[in-house]
Amino acid sequence: MQWQNVAINxxxxxxxxxxxxxxTKVVSLGLMNQGEELNIYGGLYVSRHPKLKVKIVDGSSLVVALVLNTIPKGxxxxxxxxxxxxxxxxxxxKLCQQGIKVATMHEDxxxxxxxSFNSSEANLVVALNFTQTVWLVGEGLTEEEEMKAPKGTLFIPYSQFPPKKYRKDCSYHYTPSMVAPNSVENLHSCEDWLPRRVMSAWRIAGIVHSxxxxxxxxxxYTMHNIDMVWNATLQHGFQPLNLPNHTVIT
Structure with missing residues (x-):
């Protein structure tokens, strides 16, 4: 509802x-406080207050870096x-530029x-069948769509919240997140679906920015250099997550 967006903003x-x-030097928007429909990924506040000294960070570059580095080699x-x-x-x-074929389910x-690419891209295709065993999934993935995945598919979310797990014969990675360095004390977990000492990328990005x-x-619609952000995050001691222990590809 539009009136709710106004109140939230x-x-x-x-x-x-x-x-x-x-x-304050940096404000991280975190989860639920950003989105194109809500506030143009936080850009609304900068356009309203162009002289802001505090820097607003949505964490998108680190999220992209994490997803790219979670995709299995090969x-x-x-x-x-x-x-x-x-x-x-x-x-x-980024995947198309790396020579990895990206398929979509829908023509639109x-x-x-x-x-959005502003150029011809041969590695972008519409899926004629569903043989891909690595699925990158955001909000809106339906049970019907999920059931089309081959046995053993790895679902990697780029969403803030995890997808529903309808398949027992597939693997589900965590939402974009990392293990905090040992220097961070008194930390349990960032979200209730993440393990202990694990923080969402959207929150980590603000820390690294600072x-x-x-x-x-x-x-x-701006995004930092993805490689720069990734390397800086690793240098500050944050580490990627492995697959959940309870999930096994069969």
């Missing part, structure tokens, strides 16, 4: 302005399914992705 905006007044094709957003477009573009998704003293926003 007002609270977020007030928090950002208060942080700016107190001299993968030649993936299926991209779920709501297309800033992160999904970036993932598809294919058209949107192809248009530690690196980067002096620009990452919000709206």
């Amino acid at each position: 007002k609270m977020i905006e007030e928090a950002i302005l208060e942080a700016d007044k107190k001299g 993968t030649t094709q993936v299926l991209l399914r779920g709501k297309l957003n800033k992160v999904a477009y970036a993932i598809a573009f 998704d294919y058209v949107k992705l192809k248009k 530690l690196e003293a980067w002096n620009e926003h990452e919000c709206g």
